[in-house]
Amino acid sequence: MFGWRKRDIDRLNKINISKVELELTHSRDEVQNLEKLLHQQVKEFIEQKTKVELELTHSRDRIRSLEALSVEHSKDLSEHKRKLDSIGQILCDISNEVKKDVTSSKTETTIGEELEEIDKENREITIQVLKLETIELKKRLLNYVEERQQPLDHFEFALTNYKNRDFTKKAPKIWGYNRYDVEKHLPRSVKNNKNCLVWARIQKEFGYGCAITGVNHYDFEHFIPIHTGHGGAYEGNIIPMKWQLNSSKRNKNPFHWFREMQIKDPSLSLKRWNNLIEYLAAKNDLSVEEYFEFVNWCFTNPRTAAQLELINSPSIELWRDSKTIIK
Structure with missing residues (x-):
C-alpha cells in the first residue's frame, strides 16, 4: 500500500514539474515579446527625440535670424528718426530765419509791392x-x-454729282397724299414687331443700335420715304434710327438731310453713314454711286397711289428702264 502511494506521488510530482516547465516556457516567451516591444518603443522614442531636437535647432535658427532682422530694422528706424529730427530742426531754423528777415528788413509797403509784382x-x-x-x-x-x-474714295463720284446738281428745281409734289393708299402698293416684307425675323436680322446687323449714332433707342425707319411712292418696307430700305433723327428726317432726301445735319451737329459719324450706304447699296445689288443715283431718282420721279395701281413695278426696275431710255 505504501508502495502504491509512493508511485502516485512521483507521478504527480512529474506532472507538476511538466506544468511548471510549460508555464516557465510561456513566461519566457512573454518576457521575450515584452523585450521586443520595449526595444521598439525605445527606438521610436529615440527617433522622436531626434526629430524634436532638429525642430528645436531650426526654431532656434529662425529666432536668431528674426532677432537679427529686428535689430537691423530698429537700427534703420532709429537712423530714419534721427534724419527726420535733423530735417525738422533745419526747417524750424529756416522758418525762424525767414521770420526774422521779414520782420527786420521788410515793411508793409514793400511787402505790398512784392505781392503786386507776384500778382x-x-x-x-x-x-x-x-x-x-x-x-x-x-x-x-x-x-x-x-x-x-x-471724302471717302467711293463717294467722290456721288459728291461731284451732288455739287453740280440744280437744287433750284423742285421735285413734283404728290397732291392728296395718303400714307395707307401708297403704302399698300409697296413691298412689305419687314414688319415692326418682335416676331419679324427680317427686322430682327436688320437690328442685329447694326448691333441693336441706331444705324447712324449707335444709341440703343431707335425707331423703324424707311430710308426712302413712303411719300415718294418708292421704297417700301423691305430689307434694303428699312433701318434702325434714333427717334430724334427720324423726326428730323421725315420725308426729306436722306443725302440732303444728312448734309444739313452734319452742319448742325458735326459729331455725327461720317464713317457710320458711309457704312450704312454701303449696306443699303449691297442689299439692293447696286454700287454706292448707283444707289445714290437711284435714291435721287425716286425723289425727282415720285408716284401717286393712282399711278401705283396702274403700274406697280419695282422702283429699281423703273429706274433702270429710265436709264436705258435716256441713253
Whole structure:
C-alpha cells in the first residue's frame, strides 16, 4: 500500500514539474515579446527625440535670424528718426530765419509791392498758358474739321454729282397724299414687331443700335420715304434710327438731310453713314454711286397711289428702264 502511494506521488510530482516547465516556457516567451516591444518603443522614442531636437535647432535658427532682422530694422528706424529730427530742426531754423528777415528788413509797403509784382507775374503766366491752350484747341479743331471733311474714295463720284446738281428745281409734289393708299402698293416684307425675323436680322446687323449714332433707342425707319411712292418696307430700305433723327428726317432726301445735319451737329459719324450706304447699296445689288443715283431718282420721279395701281413695278426696275431710255 505504501508502495502504491509512493508511485502516485512521483507521478504527480512529474506532472507538476511538466506544468511548471510549460508555464516557465510561456513566461519566457512573454518576457521575450515584452523585450521586443520595449526595444521598439525605445527606438521610436529615440527617433522622436531626434526629430524634436532638429525642430528645436531650426526654431532656434529662425529666432536668431528674426532677432537679427529686428535689430537691423530698429537700427534703420532709429537712423530714419534721427534724419527726420535733423530735417525738422533745419526747417524750424529756416522758418525762424525767414521770420526774422521779414520782420527786420521788410515793411508793409514793400511787402505790398512784392505781392503786386507776384500778382502781375501770375497774370502773365496765366495769359501765356491760356494762349497756349487756345492755340492747341485751334489746332485740334482744325484737325477735327479736316478729318470730318475728308471724302471717302467711293463717294467722290456721288459728291461731284451732288455739287453740280440744280437744287433750284423742285421735285413734283404728290397732291392728296395718303400714307395707307401708297403704302399698300409697296413691298412689305419687314414688319415692326418682335416676331419679324427680317427686322430682327436688320437690328442685329447694326448691333441693336441706331444705324447712324449707335444709341440703343431707335425707331423703324424707311430710308426712302413712303411719300415718294418708292421704297417700301423691305430689307434694303428699312433701318434702325434714333427717334430724334427720324423726326428730323421725315420725308426729306436722306443725302440732303444728312448734309444739313452734319452742319448742325458735326459729331455725327461720317464713317457710320458711309457704312450704312454701303449696306443699303449691297442689299439692293447696286454700287454706292448707283444707289445714290437711284435714291435721287425716286425723289425727282415720285408716284401717286393712282399711278401705283396702274403700274406697280419695282422702283429699281423703273429706274433702270429710265436709264436705258435716256441713253
